[in-house]
Amino acid sequence: MNKVEGVIKGKCPNCKNGDIFETKGNIFLFRMPLxxxxxxxxxxxxxxxxGFFFGAMFVSYAIAVAEMIASLVVFWMFLDLSPLKVFFIISVIAVVCSSFNFRMSRAIWIYMFY
Ligand SMILES: [Zn+2]
Structure with a gap:
């Protein structure tokens, strides 16, 4: 298992077998990952x-911005929706992806300093 696969699956960087997260979290049930x-x-x-995971906040920010730019390109440039609709769609996407971003940013941070 390489590092990218380990980050995506949320596996331990040391043994590549144990899970980093106990639960994945569900934003629709207001549950953050444990x-x-x-x-x-x-x-x-x-x-x-x-405070080790303070830096993961910046990784999370970068992931969120990448998702927002991708959404902007898709919904505004390709589907040609109005700016107000695009704003609301991007807001919803940012909220829905928050638990995913949380898990990815922490996993990336752990792998960066392994
Ligand atoms: Zn392990």
């Missing part, structure tokens, strides 16, 4: 120090 403190297979500690 993280494991340590890998259940190899005991690798995911949060190296207090």
């Amino acid at each position: 993280m494991n403190d340590k890998c259940k297979d190899c005991n690798f500690k995911f949060e190296k120090e207090t």
Whole structure:
């Protein structure tokens, strides 16, 4: 398993087997993803120090901006919707993708500093 696959599947960077997240979360039920403190297979500690995931916020921001730009291109340039409709669609997409962004940004951050 390479790093990209590990990030997408949310697997431990050390053993590539244990899960980083206990639950995936569901934004429609107002549930954020729950993280494991340590890998259940190899005991690798995911949060190296207090505030380790502060930097993941910037990764999350970059992912959100990429999603918004992609949505803008699709809905405004290709489907030619009005700017107000595009704004609301992008807002909904940002909210719906938030738990996905949360998981991806933390997994990317863990893999970056492994
Ligand atoms: Zn592990």
